[in-house]
Every structure is written in C-alpha cells, then in structure tokens.
Amino acid sequence: MKKALIVDDNEQNLYLLQTMLKGQGYDVLMAANGVEALERARSAPPDIVISDILMPEMDGFTLCREWRKDERLQHIPFIFYTAIYTDPRDEELALSLGAARFVVKPQDPEAFVAILRQVIEESETGRPLAPAQPAPEETDYYKLYSEALVRKLEDKMLALEEINRALEQEITVRKKAEESLQESHAALEKNLKGAIDVLSETIERKGPYAPGHHRRVAALASAIAREMGLTPFQVQGIELAAAVYDIGLMTVPPEFLQDTNRLDGIKLTLYQGYPQTGHDTLKRIEFPWPIADIILQHRECFDGSGFPQGIKGEDILIEARVLAVAGSMENLTVHRSYRKALPVDQALAIISSRSGSLYDHEVVAACLRLFNEKGYKMES
Template identity: 45%
Template structure:
C-alpha cells in the first residue's frame, strides 16, 4: 500500500499501530502465546518459545501442535483442545518435548477464537512449570521417606493435639487393637487406666506449657477388647500442622514388667529370665557390679567375669560426658529417691559408643540395698528419630525452594513486584514475631509474603506500571490477582497455608476487601499481618507510576484505619517496630536514589 493511501486512511494507520502494539506486548511476555486452527495446526507462536523448547517459531508454525506433546499426555491435551473448539475456556497441565528431547511441563490456558458465532480456532498461553513440578516430586519423595520411617518404627507413634489423637502409626493400632478411624479424634486419656489418667494429663499440659517434666513414664493402656497392656510413654512437644502437639512414642513393656515381677518372686527365676533377656541386666551393690547377664557381655565386649570382678570400675562403661549424671542418679537411689528412666551412652571395650536407655530401681539383694539396672540399646530408635528429623527438614527446604523458584519467576517478569514482595516479607516476618507467633508460623507468613503477588503474572505489565488512574475494567483485573495466586498455589503441599494467606491478603476487617469480602475473624491472622505490611510498603516505596510517598504517611494511614480496615494488634506491632525498635527495609528506595528519581508522576490508584 502506498504511503499516500496510508496517509489518507487514519483508521487503517490506527489499526496497524494497535496491531503492532499488541504484537510487541505478546512477544515480550514471559509465557508462550500460540494460535492454532481447527485442525490443531500452529499458525502463530511467540518468539519466547525458543528459550523454553529450543524451537524457533518458524519450526513450529505450519505443524500440528500435537507433534510436540509427550505421548502419554496426548489424550488429555486433545480433550482440552476439543472442549476449547466447543466454545469453552480450558486450563490444563501436560508435558512437551523440547528440541533436545527433554521433557518440559507446561500449564496451558486456552480460549476459542470466534468469527461471529463460529469457532475458527484456538489461542492459548503456555507457562513453563517444570521447576514447580520437579519441586513437587522431590517433596513427594521426602514425604514417602518420612512415612516409611514412621510406619516401620518398632514403637507406636501417636500425635496429640488438645488431648485428642490426630495421628497413629501401624504399631499403635496393633498395640491397642483398634482401626484408624476408631482412634483418630478420640481423647487419648480414654485409653489410659483410670488410676493413671490424672498423672498422664498433668504431664501432658505441663510439657505443652514448657515446664520440665519427665519425658518417659510408664502406664497401662486399655485395649479395645478390654485387656490391659503395660506401656512406656516417651513424649516430646512438636509443631504439627502449625500447632503445638505432643509426639508420643508407645513401647510395649510387657516383657520388662514380667521380668521385674519374676525378679521379685525368685532370684533363681530372675537369673533364668535375665540370661534370656534381649536387654542388658545388672545388679550394682556398693558401687560394684555383682551380677551381669549374658547380654552385658555381648554388648560391652567385656567378659562377665571382668565386669563382676571387685577391681572393675563400673564407670569405665559410661561415656565421659554421662559419668556425672549416672553417678548422681545412683546416689539419688541410695537416698531412697525414685529415678525415672534416662538416656546415656555406653562405651564398649573396643571404644564403640552405644546409645542406651537405662531403667533403675532399688532392690534387696542378699539382705543389702542394691540397684537393679536394665539397659536397652536404643541406637536404632535414635537413627529413626534422626531420619525423621532430617526428612522433615528436607520437606521444609523443598517447600522453601519451591517458593524461591516462584519468586524468581515473578522477578524475571516484573522487578518492581519482586522488590515489593521481598520488603513485604521482611516486615511481615518482623510483625509476626513481634505479636508472639512461633518461629514456624512466622516463617510461613514470610514465605507467603515472598510470593503474595504471584497472581499478577496474569496481569499485563502495562497495567501494573500504568502512569495514571486505572479504568474500572483495569482495576477489576488487578483485583483478580489474589484469586489467581490462590489457584496457582492451592495444589502445592506446603507445610504452611500459603495459598489461603495469599487469597486473603487484600481482605479487610469491615468486609470492604477482596476477592471474598471476608469480615474480621474470618480472615487468617497471617493474612491480616500481610495486609498491613503490604499497605505500608506500597505507600512508602517508589513505584513506576509515582515516587515514594514516605513511611510517615504509610504509618499514619494504617493508624487511622486501625480497627476499621486493619487488625489493631497487628497495627500496634507495626508502629512499635518502626518507632521503638528501629525497623527499616533492607533495600529502601527513596526519591534520592536513581530508581526513585524516575517517573515522578503520582497515580490516582495505588496498586500493591
């Protein structure tokens, strides 16, 4: 077309400019945009495909898009395509094969292309989710390993919250004779014989309150069939699903109890039983070992004759760091005090250390006071506990890695949003700790803050950085980002409720927030914290559409709206951090910095 014709046709010039503008927008998106005809033949694909799949657009256009789909996912992807051609918008995940033959996971959002009322093809956006999928797979492997350790434990394992059973492993069910659905949600004290319930309950509440109480105690549980089983309870406080809980190891001590009963009846029977015991059994009188069973010889490497020799120093069997503890507990026995079971380490004759659990009690031996000791090798249990701890730590690291990968995705597309999220995460964590949240809950709040605006990946960049008042349609699009973020995160099994926090971070106490219009107590505390931190950072920091307004005005705003829009406890903690504790963002941007001097226009609508 001639230049004269273009000049005489302003409509066509405007149309071409719009076409060029939208093409530039599409070709600079971080996701792949594609168009296919009714037969699935690619008629357009954005240049970013080269960095994701290794193919240039010319190598894909004109070919069936199905030829790039992983064979096992082809039926599912074709189903999406047929539904799109029927007029539906579809979203799905499947695998593509890149130019090198490697597999790449993508999330596909598709819409039909209409000519009047007729569908003439489909267009869609492909987001590379390979790293997220890999992180999810690593998380599943870690969880499977953790589950295997728990289910293969020789001890029963029970998790209690508010006295109710929340989790039981297979051994616990076998010990009690119940099915899982019969125990979960039941008051644990109902399984304890009535005469022991008060002691067990008191220790449970004292432990949760942080008081020092014996971790190990003996009791009797009532099985489903009414029979009674003597057990040892070894309990400690943990965080379970973001709440304090009691982790209880249950060990059947029937054999040990029977051994103790037989010992009281007859020394002869005692010796017979002790020699067959799988545990070390000894008698110490006046500081010397006067009896040691065969297991003592097998475990320590010393002959029984050596152990019971008058010149043998019993403390040579104890690891140096435990000598004072063992000696002090023996002295307590001799003063008539009860000593609960405790852990220590044995040193074999060859120097090898063995983690052990020792049970001691005073007895009458040949007319004199003596100490009867039963020592259990707990090396395997220690290993299992360490494996359990490492598995849980690995799960946390995997979750944090997933979040950091998502944050990196956002940063690559919109550095302003990324910097905003980092600063909001700093302030959210500080507020959470200031109001007394436990470290794990505060960490969950910080992790949610790091990616709280992930839903904005579906908002065009030119809207996010528009230097002026947003239209109603544009602002409605912005308001969709919490829901979009929730949809991205809800299927990822984080140790914290990250998706729920992200969904609610723009909700307000009076119900004026979005997207759900939640009121007061229906808003998660972590989301209330994130909401205040979000507003303070947004007002105080530079944006592409305006310079920084200042921290003082930001703090005045949340103070003015305290109890109306924002939780007063959260607001007071935030004000205290800045006024009394010297909190500052680690990478504050002001109007004096090069970035702060750019674009001095203050938009009428704040996007945060």
C-alpha cells in the same frame, strides 16, 4: 467345702487364683498382705493358705513365721506360691519356716490343684506337711531372711541394668532416626525455600516491583508477627506466603499494574481476581501452613471492603492481616511510575490512619511499635 486363704498384693493374681479355686469347689478368702491375712485367718480359720512372698507391710516369709507361732493357725498348711523368689535357698528358707510346699509360678492349674489336695490330705491324716527341717533360731532366721532380701535386690539391680542397657540402645536408635528425620526435613525445607525463591524472582520480573520486593515484605511481615507474639510456626508460614503472595498477578496484563487505582470495569474485575488465581495455583501443594488461604485473603480489608470475597474482621486469617500491612508499607516506601517513594514516617501515618478500617488495629499497632520504639529499618 474347703476354705482357702490366698495372699497376694497383685489384684490380677488374686483374681486368677480365686477363679481357679472356686471352679474346684473351694470357698475363697483373699488378703493383700501378711497383716491382713493374719486378721482374716484368726477371725475365720481356713483349711489352707497360699501366699506370695514379696508384699508390702508384711511379706510371705514373715507371715509364715507368724503363722507357725500362732497356736490357732500353726496346724493349717501353708503353701508359698511365688514368681520372684525362685532361688533354691529361698525354698530352703521357706521350708525351714514350716511351709508345706514351695511352688514357683506359673503352675499348670491341674497340677497346682493336685498339690493343694495332697497337702490338705497330708494335714488331715497327720502326715508331715514338709520334709523335716530344723527351725532356724531367731538370729539364723534374720540372717537367712536378710540374705534372701539381698538376693532379690541384686536380681532387681541386674534386671534394672538390663533394662537401662536396652533403653540406652533404644534411645541411640531413636536419636539416629530423629537426626535422620531432621536432616530430611531440613533438606525438604531448603528445597521448598529454593523453589519459592525462584518463583518469587519470576513474579518480581513480571510485576511492577523493585528487586527484593518479596524479601522485604517477608522480613517486615515476620517481624510484625513476632512482635504480636505469633508462634514460630506461624511466622515461618507468613515468610513463605510473603514470597509468593501475588503470584496471581502473573495472569494480569503488565499495563494494568502501573496504577491499579485507576482501573475500572472489566480491567478492575480481572485485577481483583488475582488473589483467587494465586490461591487456585497453590492449593494443590500440601504445605503445612495455610499458604493458599493466606494468598486468597491478603487483599481483604478489616472492614469488609476488600476483595475477592469481602470478608472482614477475624474471619480473615491473622497471617493475611499481617501480610496486608507489611505489603502496604513496602508499596508506600518504594518508587512507582505514578508516584515517588514516601518517607517511612509518612507511610506509617497513612497505615495508622487506616487502622480499624482497611487494616487490623492490632497489626498496625505492632507495626508502629517496630518502627517508632524498636528502630526497625526497611531492608534496602
């Protein structure tokens, strides 16, 4: 059984060559670079060596040169098998170093095996392994070797330039696509906000609100959310939910809304169903935020005494907990038919007294900081 040593730093190349040669009855040794190849060959000389050129530690050219200097190895045929060094001058250098053949990848398996058989046969019969070429002197060798490396570097630079040009073109295309997508997103967002604003104005005309009610609730709610460190995405969702949070009130008779604290019986039941009605109205719209659920939960209380579901604590969405405090501050500081508007400090005192019961204490704390420490003013 003939023994072949294959040298390549690419594991896939080694595997493919090993599989092909074993299928042809060869015993196969493998090495990942020239240094390793010399060690293996000196301990167990092969019948033929097949080497790549571009490898770490010791490349194929240097390996071939060292191979021909070693008295124990110099009679063993050396074949270059490369996909990188394909210039005729690379082949000339390889053959001048004593290589039997210079084969460019990829090669048809049958043709490649035929080359191996021919080279081994030439070696065994004493025929020349390669066309006679004068061995380069030391200085000439290094000159040719350096020139080969420079050619490969130039090729790599050209390839990198091509890749960079392709990348620049791809980046340009992607930027244009991204800009187009952003423009479409901005247009959709503008249209959505416009539709929400129209809906908000319609609710205000129907309900017991002063003009700008939803705008003021949205401004305070988003300010509280930012003070709490919620994400910009959550803040945007809160702003939109605040514009339509009481859309369900459009199904409640206007007279019920004059003083909701005095409602009882069927009137109270009908009134307390408005968050569910609002949820059912908007759940069919696929918002990126949980708008319908925020609307459903904005009248829930932190202690579970709210409506319509009676959920409590952190089971209530943080957006809904923020909206509850902002909505209450707005309601307390505007004039109603059954009471005058309260000063901001009195409204804050009421909100603070309900912290931990009706409202989330963290939301209340953020609201108090806004007014007491950061000078927040309710919009007029």
